[in-house]
Structure formats: structure tokens, C-alpha cells
Amino acid sequence: MGLRANPTYRQRRFGAELRRLREQADLSAQDAASLLGMRQPQLSSIESGRTGLSAERVQLLARTVGSISRTYVDALIDMGQRSGKGWWSEYRHVLGAAHLDLAELEDAAHVVSTYEPMFVPGLLQTREYAAAIHRGGYRQATEAEQLAAVDFRVQRQVVLTGERPPRTHAIIHEAALSGSLGEREVMRGQLLHLIEVSRLPHVTIQVLPFDGPVAFGTGFVMIEPQAPELSTVIVSHIEQSLYLDGADTMAKYRGWFASLAEVALPPVDAEASPQPHATKDSLGLIQRLLYPLL
The missing domain is CATH 1.10.260.40 (lambda repressor-like DNA-binding domains)
Incomplete structure (x- = not known):
């Protein structure tokens, strides 16, 4: 060979x-x-x-x-x-290698922890939100490439409802939830989707508010398989995301994520009472942002 x-x-x-x-x-x-x-x-x-x-x-x-x-x-x-083959294989000649690497990592994940300062994390995006992001993005792409990228992002989300869904913890800055992307209906649907997906027992969503501590400026996702020694952290970058590993690196990012979780609002509880929550928890903040879009 x-x-x-x-x-x-x-x-x-x-x-x-x-x-x-x-x-x-x-x-x-x-x-x-x-x-x-x-x-x-x-x-x-x-x-x-x-x-x-x-x-x-x-x-x-x-x-x-x-x-x-x-x-x-x-x-x-x-x-x-492992053969490396999965649902993502059909995109091999359409999207870049980084897309396929991410899907393969998520497929074997035991825990996914993600922080996003500007966008809703990919695993939690609606199709309409993903399409709006790709249409308005800085990277030049053909319509066919944009459609493939949106389909790919939506397909990634099957991991959340599969036989072995990873424990998923997302911390999202309020800035990511405040913009309308020029399409109020898109953001309305996205906020409602966040509330709905929070009903999954293995999904935790927290919001870091504007009036909280200084935000961590760069988004990242930690993907941890059954053996924590093989964990990976992916740091977002406009040109090419960084794939980092190693015990010291993972310890740093776990510590930063724990600090973000501590200062973010309490997690979304979709089963909570529907009365106004002000901004004392993540659900209350999402409801406040949602109200003008209704």
C-alpha cells in the first residue's frame, strides 16, 4: 500500500x-x-x-x-x-479537509464543549441561520459550495440525536444572539431552536451577557473522546482553524471553559415557568431577545 x-x-x-x-x-x-x-x-x-x-x-x-x-x-x-468513512465522505470532493476532520472528531466524541462569542455554535444552528451566515460571510464561494456547506452543517447535528450522543455544553455570548443577520424571522427561529434543543438531557446551553465580565475573544470547541488523552481543541480562525492537543493545552482550555461557565448565566431550562425571567438566567435573556422578534 x-x-x-x-x-x-x-x-x-x-x-x-x-x-x-x-x-x-x-x-x-x-x-x-x-x-x-x-x-x-x-x-x-x-x-x-x-x-x-x-x-x-x-x-x-x-x-x-x-x-x-x-x-x-x-x-x-x-x-x-478506523476507515475514516462516514456520512461526511460524500462531501470529500466538495468541502475542505477541515470540514471532514471536524465531522469525524464529533462522530467519536464523548464530550463536546464549545464557546462562541459571535455566532451560534454549528451544532445548534438552524438551516436558515446557517444559510444566512454563509451568504453574508467573508469567504468567497459559489452557490453550490454554499449549499453544500449548509447541508453539511445541518447533517453534523445528527450526532446530538444518535445512539451515543455526546454531552454537549455550549456557552454563547449575548452578542451572537443579538444581531438579526438582516432577517428577523431567521433569528427568531434560531432563538426558539436553542430553547427547544436545550430540552435534550445531554445538552447544556449558557449565555454570557454583555454586562458580565470581559468576554474571551476567540471561539473554540473541545472535543473529548472516551480516552481524554486523545482530546482536541479547535480554535476558530477566519482563514484556517487551529487543531491543538496535548495535556498542557487541554488543561488550559478546560480551565478557561470552566471560568466562562462560572461567570455565564445559569443554563437554559426549557421546562421553567414561562413568566418573565428578566436576565437572571440564560432562558430569561433569550426570551428577552426573542420578544421584539415575535
Whole structure:
């Protein structure tokens, strides 16, 4: 089998994790290659994500580390053995690799934590809202590309109602909910959708109000699979989002997210009494923003 020309994020991450294991075991590339019964150039291709490694060899490398989580090793083997195919595959020749990488990460997610200062998170967007965002976005795209991107964003949301939905916690700044995008009906439908999706037992939505502490300026999403060591944080950027990992990085973003959750309004409770809530909780704030759009 030939080497991959353009490894996916999952494939690159698999290789990077193997390199971490080798370094934890204090093995040089040459020593690790000898241990695994291969030449050093082959190991280099594995660590760069350009080819895979069998489950037996992953286990052999893990054993040289000593004390290591069995859950992590099993998850790493699963990461390396996955085909990478799913509903997102049909968009392979239409959208960029980052779209496919995100969908594949979400498909294996156990926990999704997202903070958005300017937009409703993609997993919570209505089709109409997503279409308005793409029509008014800064990136130039054909109508066909825009339609595909909207369809893709809506299709991503099946993860919330699937057999193994991830625990999803979204913190949204009030700024993201205050604009009409030039279409009052679109924003009305989006606000109502947020209230409705909050009824899912595994979904938590909080709003960070204007009159709260200084907002964290950059949106990000943390995607955590069953083995937390394989978690990823994606930091939004207008040109290309950053995919970050590693224990120290994840600890920083978990801490920042926990701080945001602490200062945001209490979560939306769609079952709460319908009387006015002022702005003392997230539902009350959404209701206040919704009222002029009714």
C-alpha cells in the first residue's frame, strides 16, 4: 500500500501519539524501529500519519512505556484502525479537509464543549441561520459550495440525536444572539431552536451577557473522546482553524471553559415557568431577545 499524500487529522494525530509513546519510552527512532521490526524510514512515515500501524505493534510499543491507561491504548488502536468513512465522505470532493476532520472528531466524541462569542455554535444552528451566515460571510464561494456547506452543517447535528450522543455544553455570548443577520424571522427561529434543543438531557446551553465580565475573544470547541488523552481543541480562525492537543493545552482550555461557565448565566431550562425571567438566567435573556422578534 502506498503512502498517503494528504493524511487526515485523525491519521496525523495517530502518528503523533505513537511518537509521544516512543519518547515516553525514551526510545530513539532507530531503536523503536528495531523493536517494531521495521526500518527507520517506515517508522517516520507512520509517525507523520502517512501510513498506519497494526494493533499488535501499537500494544508492543505501549508495553515499553510501562504504566499506561488501557482505555487510552484501546482508543489509540481504534483510532488507527478506523476507515475514516462516514456520512461526511460524500462531501470529500466538495468541502475542505477541515470540514471532514471536524465531522469525524464529533462522530467519536464523548464530550463536546464549545464557546462562541459571535455566532451560534454549528451544532445548534438552524438551516436558515446557517444559510444566512454563509451568504453574508467573508469567504468567497459559489452557490453550490454554499449549499453544500449548509447541508453539511445541518447533517453534523445528527450526532446530538444518535445512539451515543455526546454531552454537549455550549456557552454563547449575548452578542451572537443579538444581531438579526438582516432577517428577523431567521433569528427568531434560531432563538426558539436553542430553547427547544436545550430540552435534550445531554445538552447544556449558557449565555454570557454583555454586562458580565470581559468576554474571551476567540471561539473554540473541545472535543473529548472516551480516552481524554486523545482530546482536541479547535480554535476558530477566519482563514484556517487551529487543531491543538496535548495535556498542557487541554488543561488550559478546560480551565478557561470552566471560568466562562462560572461567570455565564445559569443554563437554559426549557421546562421553567414561562413568566418573565428578566436576565437572571440564560432562558430569561433569550426570551428577552426573542420578544421584539415575535
